Amino acid sequence: MLSALFLAGSTITFHPGDQAVYIQLPWYDILGPAARDAVAHIQTPFGLLGARVGSFFVRSFLGFPSLLLFSAVFYWGLSLFRSKSLKSALIFFLYSVLMSLDLAAMGGLTPFAFSDLLAGYVGRMLAEMFSTLLGATGAWALLLAIAAVPSFYLGRTMFSRVSAGVAPAAALPSRLFSRIGNVFRALGKKKNEPAAVPAAIARPAEASVVPPPAPERLEGNAHLPYSTPALFSSPSGVSRDDGVELVVQQATHETEADLDDRKLKVKTKDRDTYRIPSIDLLEKGPEGDGVIDEVHLAESKRRLLEKLSIYKIEVKRIQATVGPRVTLFEMELAPDVKVSRVTALENDLAMALAARGIRIIAPIPGKNAVGVEIPNSRPETVMLRSVLQVEKFKNSPYTLPIVLGKTISNEVYIDDLTAMPHLLIAGSTGSGKSVGINVILSSLLYSCTPDKVKFVLIDPKRVELFHYQHLKNHFLLRFPGFDEQIVTEPQKAVYALKCVEKEMELRYIRLEQAGVRNIGDFNRSNPIDAMYYIVVVIDELADLMITAGRDVEEPITRLAQLARAVGIHLIVATQRPSVDIITGIIKANFPSRIAFQVASKVDSRTILDGSGAEQLLGDGDMLYQPSSLPKAIRLQGPYVSAKEVEAVTRYIGSQHALTDVHDVLLPKGEMRKRGSSENGAPQSFGAEDEERDPAFDEAARLVVMSQQGSTSLLQRRLRLGFSRAGRVMDQLEKEGIVGPQDGSRARDVLIADLSELEVRLNAPPEEDY
């Protein structure tokens, strides 16, 4: 960097008179009195060396365009200094070499007196060569073309980076251009209108041509309506004019960002360095050409309207959004049409369109329209690399950002696992669950260091998660008593889950001692002693539920109910979304759910509480139900191959093992104590456990969770007889969890929340800690 600054300074301050001074001074005399005298006479502030260097670059090399080269050297040094990827520095260097030669040659072609300074010796030679070969005009044309092409591409990338950095201000020019584009499009459309008007006049009973509705804004991305020419002119019967104009929403343009252009080398707690994997380990894959199949679009619209008109359902406006796998047609119906009439036509529409995967959304939440999703003729595979290389992911404010897919408007959809706080994934075999889990884990590997997150991987199928064994020295938690990196046996899975449960309890005690409510607050106030997040992944719950039943359901439920505050999050997948696997209690505690394609409406209801997943197309096509939204959203999951996962995990595994040990602890006798319980209920509450009803802990949680001290609630939910439920309620009163009986009213619940209850239930015997 310093040498680049010196070279640039010497070149900028080059003075033609200096040559006459230093030329008389022999090199061997640079320390003598003659040299001191010469320095007093030269004009550049960089001394004799600066004068010589400046003269060399300006006169003998490329003239002032050499400055471009120095800026590339400076950028190279800066990238090295900030330990960033050298890819962009190399690209800029090559660009600078090409451009400095090009500009020097242009300088050589100019007729001005100072052109020598713009060209240098090399520039003049190039200018002479080109003008002899092509003539002056031809040489200019060639040199301008050489300058324009790489500058355009580089300028575009740089503009998107700069605009990402100063988004609001830098987005202004692009918005301005969009507006101007809109005006031109609107003018162009007016010219085209006569083609549509006669048809509207010829069929007065139908809806006349309507102006495109004002586009909606989604998270700051402009959606521009544009009209596909084929639909407007409908020249060849492709789109029979049915008097309803189709407006096509333009895809959202995600701001790209180079994930390697950030600090990849980081220090871990044990003072070792860790390198976040390079994005180049992921494949680019076939890029979609972004071209909309207008013929298919027009045909789908025609059939859709034709079918609806048979049932006398009048459509006033129709708008299409073309996603990676499906197109959403949003239709505004005539005011007197009942929405349920469209829903009832689902099967008829599927038949009319001869397509799988037609889904009806009636109404579209927040809009005065019903939606029909129709598969695209040319589905696009969304590659993981393309959804990670975006500004949104690179600068994500989330704690555990995970990329879930692309929306129908091609936006990259990212959510925070800590907010979910647990995720249930279901889908029939081959629908994309394992790829989905790989995408989630890869998102975390590209956004988090091993100090921030650890995984517990449970894979009863044995074949889905084995690549992650390479992460054993960095990202995998170790369990006392067994060596497997990936847990595959059901009994060991139960044991592992109970270890995590114990870890949860210990963390609650740490939070209580620190006087904070959750891991975020704890880590903020104890940055040196920060706790890592734990992500527990179970790829195939059914296998565990069949062999271990309640033993596995119980820790999953407890973790799902309580672990969020202490930074433990569950991701549970199953190909059998039936009520014996996804029990009511598991489902109630997993508010965020993903449904891939399932076999039936019943399965879809089991996972999403609504139909729709049976209509999905497979291969990563999913409905995501976030806990915060009333309705599921359709996403196309990204694809990552096993080879890519292997490359990323191997890269991490090849790094120096962390010396910081990440064992979870299981206090002595824990398995025996818990395992000996009659029905699997934990028996860890104080000295009076023998007398206490085995359902005591569960009953305590139930009343605190529902804040109702009601005996009939215990009878109903825990399936206890009347007298046993009454006895449990008395015990709860004795422990100060509920208040005394007050006539026929439910008792007061004296504990405000589950975390407070857990601390009391698990107040450890002294020797355990």
Ligand SMILES: Nc1ncnc2c1ncn2[C@@H]1O[C@H](COP(=O)(O)OP(=O)(O)OP(=O)(O)O)[C@@H](O)[C@H]1O
């Ligand atoms: N997002 C995606 N994009 C494109 N193709 C996908 C995607 N997800 C899955 N596929 C295709 O589907 C195949 C099966 O996916 P995956 O192994 O994830 O299914 P699964 O639901 O885990 O099945 P199983 O339950 O039998 O393990 C993949 O090998 C791939 O060819």
